[in-house]
Amino acid sequence: MTTDNKSxxxxxxxxxxxxxxxxALERSLSDDFVHHRPDSTSSTRAEWxxxxxxxxxxxxxxxxxxxxLLADGDHVVMHSRRRLPDGGPEIAVVDIWRIDEGLIAEGWEIIEPVARAAANLMWWEPAEH
Structure with a gap:
């Protein structure tokens, strides 16, 4: 099952x-697909x-x-790095997908600009002014 979900x-x-x-992406989504963002907002299938x-x-x-690209039960996790050409910004992304009956039913996405990653390692420290 996990191999099928990764596929x-x-x-x-x-x-x-x-x-x-x-x-093609649309055909892979369930009718009630929901996409979640770290700021607690969600979007419907059509909005996403x-x-x-x-x-x-x-x-x-x-x-x-x-x-x-990892699968465990009905969840698939993808860790990627994405960059624009010509030295543009680079981001690290973690996508989590929940698969239901062969379709993507939910997605979560976390994006971090690579250039700011080191500053986020100690997020609990007070910001310098």
């Missing part, structure tokens, strides 16, 4: 990158697909390096 995520993301459109579609043009040349 669902791999196929959806590969088709998104290959086609440059959300149609619209946001992904809007980001495809400005991020068309983004490089995505997947470092880990």
């Amino acid at each position: 669902v995520v791999q196929r959806a993301l590969a088709e998104l990158i290959e086609t440059g459109g959300v149609d 697909l619209a946001a992904v579609q809007a980001a495809l043009t400005p991020l068309a040349d983004m490089r995505v390096d997947v470092h880990h």
Whole structure:
């Protein structure tokens, strides 16, 4: 089952990158898909697909390096680093996907700019003014 779940995520993301459109991704999402962000906001399937579609043009040349793709039960976790060409900013991303009946039912995403990662290692320290 976990291999099948990893395949669902791999196929959806590969088709998104290959086609440059959300149609293939849309077919991989359940009707009641919900996407969660670290700021406690969530978006519906339609809202998230619209946001992904809007980001495809400005991020068309983004490089995505997947470092880990792990599955445990109905969850798939992907750790990647993404960067824009020509020395643009780089981010580290952790996506968590919940698979239900062969479709992506929920997603969580955490993004950290790599340039600021060291400062976040001691997040509990008071900020200097």
